[in-house]
Amino acid sequence: MLEELLEKGHKDAQYDAWLINIQDGDQFGSGFVDVNPNSKIPALMDHSVNPPQRVFESGSILLYLAEKFGEFLPRDPAARTETLNWLFWQMGSAPLLGGGFGHFYAYAPEKYQYPIDRYTMEIKRQLDVLDRRLADNTYLAGDEYTIADMAVWPWYGALVTNKVYEAAEFIEAHTYTNVLRWTHQIAERPAVKRGRMVNRAWGDPASQLWERHDASDFELKTLDKLQG
Incomplete structure (x- = not known):
């Protein structure tokens, strides 16, 4: 959703994506539980509002972003x-x-x-x-x-x-x-295609972008680049 918003020119949709390793139990850490008390991924924290707004459950995240940016949810x-x-x-x-x-x-x-x-x-x-x-x-x-x-x-x-x-x-x-x-x-x-790479930690190293903090990361920070 965030990549689709950026594709449409919404510069305010820039985001940081952090890898939560569920095999290591990262989802049970206090920092993540503060964002999603159910300890499930994904979860989102919107720091563009004051106070920051937490959003959890994928359907809620999609609806929140659609209403925030006025995209991908028809007005009719x-x-x-x-x-x-x-x-x-x-x-x-x-x-x-x-x-x-x-x-x-x-x-x-x-x-x-x-x-x-x-x-x-x-x-x-x-x-x-x-x-x-x-x-x-x-x-x-x-x-x-x-x-x-x-x-x-x-x-x-x-x-x-x-x-x-x-x-x-x-x-x-x-x-x-x-x-x-x-x-x-x-x-x-x-x-x-870009979104499927974000936080991906398996498969072709060229398709794995463990963290995403800038659009250039897709070209510069995939696993194959970091290993090379």
């Missing part, structure tokens, strides 16, 4: 409501994808068929919901790219393109053609 009441419909759909659906399907299919130490089947059916149902919506709409809220797409894409786009859980073949991702079209379309946005 019907389009705004449709955007929020899909934003809150993501908030209710994604835990079933991550904590449910992802856990039992990919991470559980023992494989139990019932929860795998149960969550697979739900994930496929969700993908069908998305696919039918995107059959007649470029984006989730219509023709306009919004915070709803920003919220849903990292979860379901990664699933159907095999970037999480390696389950694309298992869930027959190729059958959700409209979701795939939407996924690839969003992946080509310059701001999305």
